[in-house]
Amino acid sequence: MFDKEVMWQTVSEAARVGIAGHIRPDGDCVGSCLGLYNYITGNYSCEVDVFIEELEEDFSFMRGSEKVITTFPDEKPYDVFFAIDCGDIERLGKAEKYLKKAVVSYCIDHHGTNPGFAGENLIVPEAAATAEVLFDLADPEKITKNCAECLYLGIVHDTGVFKHSNTTRHTMEVAGALLEYGVSSQKVIDETFYEKTYLQNQILGRCLMESILCMDGKVIISAVDRKIQALYGLVSSDTDGVIDQLRETKGVEVAILLKEMNPRVWRVSMRSRYTVDVAAICSKFGGGGHVRAAGCMLNGSVHDVINTLTREIEAQMGQNE
Ligand SMILES: [Mn+2]
Structure with a gap:
């Protein structure tokens, strides 16, 4: 004890x-x-x-x-x-x-x-x-x-x-x-x-510009593939704060940021606002964290990953109703 x-x-x-x-x-x-x-x-x-x-x-x-x-x-x-x-x-x-x-x-x-x-x-x-x-x-x-x-x-x-x-x-x-x-x-x-570096602000801008909304605007997703990381010479902390800004989007319950670590291997960061337990979703894929902030790794194309995650979110939202 x-x-x-x-x-x-x-x-x-x-x-x-x-x-x-x-x-x-x-x-x-x-x-x-x-x-x-x-x-x-x-x-x-x-x-x-x-x-x-x-x-x-x-x-x-x-x-x-x-x-x-x-x-x-x-x-x-x-x-x-x-x-x-x-x-x-x-x-x-x-x-x-x-x-x-x-x-x-x-x-x-x-x-x-x-x-x-x-x-x-x-x-x-x-x-x-x-x-x-x-x-x-x-x-x-x-x-x-x-x-x-x-x-x-x-x-x-x-x-x-x-x-x-x-x-x-x-x-x-x-x-x-x-x-x-x-x-x-x-x-x-x-x-x-x-305080953000110039590079962090540039990446933030880019992630916001290229984000997509799905599930009737309840989920927002942005992805940073290997090409973008190489172009800007990004290190892990350069995308700090991006996910939080995504979550601020009106009407959004879940924000997802995907970072390609190896070809078709994605680091998933998830944040939720009020209801979705993202730790439960990430735990299913070998990750974990907190109820409103969690992460995991997933393989496949960006669309595979989005499909996998939105399916889980949908299942949870269905139960909550
Ligand atoms: Mn901590």
């Missing part, structure tokens, strides 16, 4: 602690990893390594981001290893080996589809962000401004600036408490959430 007192006791006795987030990290992943990193280094004497695979975006805003290790050398086992914001063990990528070899391993997450793959697991699906879970684990007296800034960023990103349906009273209370450590809310929100 998970026990936070035991967890901090274990950390206090450890010589080496490892922390890893998921591949293709988002704001909550990096904010949570660095929030935990700052918390442990600020309060305990152990050595701490923080690993994030495929860290592409500029997260230099956060203290500790320069410490992130993006290579995965073989090392002696960690005394304690944390998997942070990882819905399943595959999402740990190359850090999986550290988790398996660690003396004690913890999985701290908020994805409802998480099976609990570590030695000790704390999965809180009601939490809007893993950063919110971490705040609840922390001793408020031991949180520093650097730690608070990272956790605040995590919450801002996973709630789409406190607007997604995952935002609860508790989420707001945690965010409010974090402000008291001197976090600049405006700076975090503007500089890490709304």
Whole structure:
């Protein structure tokens, strides 16, 4: 059984602690990893390594981001290893080996589809962000401004600036408490959430222009094939925010963004507004996530993929009626 007192006791006795987030990290992943990193280094004497695979975006805003290790050398086992914001063990990528070899391993997450793959697991699906879970684990007296800034960023990103349906009273209370450590809310929100590079804006424009509506305007779909990715030299984070903008379309319940990873292999991102459980759909195809935000991989032509997904959406909407 998970026990936070035991967890901090274990950390206090450890010589080496490892922390890893998921591949293709988002704001909550990096904010949570660095929030935990700052918390442990600020309060305990152990050595701490923080690993994030495929860290592409500029997260230099956060203290500790320069410490992130993006290579995965073989090392002696960690005394304690944390998997942070990882819905399943595959999402740990190359850090999986550290988790398996660690003396004690913890999985701290908020994805409802998480099976609990570590030695000790704390999965809180009601939490809007893993950063919110971490705040609840922390001793408020031991949180520093650097730690608070990272956790605040995590919450801002996973709630789409406190607007997604995952935002609860508790989420707001945690965010409010974090402000008291001197976090600049405006700076975090503007500089890490709304600010886009020129390229990101170009791709956003293109995805909106080429989007299609189906199912009587209830579903919107946009696809970024390999040709487009090569033309612009895109990296994964360049399409961040596109799906959220698609979902803002009036009348739309489900937004889908398809990215071609290999010929006829698509990474599917899904968002819903009020009723459709996209985690249930993505789970059917080996993916997962949250009720209103999930993803999976599908093979075939873009039309095959669209047909497969709209069939599932239709089936669910039929049941909801
Ligand atoms: Mn998260």
